[in-house]
Amino acid sequence: MFLIVQNDPLCPAGGLLHLLKESGSPYRCLAAYAGEPLPDPASCTGIVVLGGEMGVHDTADHPHLALVIDFIRAALTTRTPLLGxxxxxQLLSHAAGGVVxxxxxxxxxxxxxxxxxxxxxxDPLFAGIPNPFVTFxxxxDSFTVPPGGTLLASSGACPAQAFRLPGCVYGVQFHPEVDRAIVDAWDGLFSPRADYLSGFIAAETEFNAASRAILANFISLATGARLS
Structure with a gap:
C-alpha cells in the first residue's frame, strides 16, 4: 500500500491519485493535519509526504508536523521508499539533518x-524527463541536501530542487502533483488574488508530461524496491 501523508487540507494529492489508480497500486490518503495516526512505515510500499502552507519549524502552531518528522525518521530507518x-x-531534509x-x-x-x-x-527518478523540465x-522556504544525500536538480533561483538519500528516498522542492483545481485554490490564498493559473494552463502540456513521468517513476521504483 502507498501512503499519502497530507499536511494541509489545501494541498491534496492531485494527479498522483490518477497515476496510482492507473498503476493498480493500492493507496491510502492520511490527513496528518487532522490528527489521523501514522502507521508503521515498514507496512507501506511507498510513502509520499505532501506540501503545506506552514513551514518545518511551525510545530507549535501545527503539532502534527513533529509527528510527521518522527514518521519520516522511522521510514529512513526501515528504508521505506519515500518521496517528499x-x-x-523540507521535512525530509530536516529529519535527515539538513537545513531548512x-x-x-x-x-x-x-x-x-x-x-x-x-x-x-x-537517476531513475528522472528517466525520460526533458532537461530542463517545466514544473510548478x-x-x-527552501532546503539543503542533507548529509549523505545527492543533489539531483537545481534552478537559477533555487539551487537545491531535488535530492536523493540512500535507497529509494527523494525530496523535491517543486510540485509535480498539482492540477488546475489545486492551482486555482492556491491563487485564492493571496490578497489580492494571484493568477498563477493562467501560466499553469499555458504550460500544462509540458508540465503534465514531466510531472506524470516523475511520479510514475517513483511509483515504479518504490514497487520494485519492495518486491526485491
Missing amino acids: ICLGG SSPSPHREMGICRVDVIAEGSS QLHS
Missing part, C-alpha cells in the same frame, strides 16, 4: 524550469 514534495521535501531556511532567498512562484544536473540525469513552484 515541497514542504514534504524560512523565509528563504530562494523563493519561487508559478511555472518554472528546473535543470537536471549530471547526477540526476543518471509555490514556496517561500
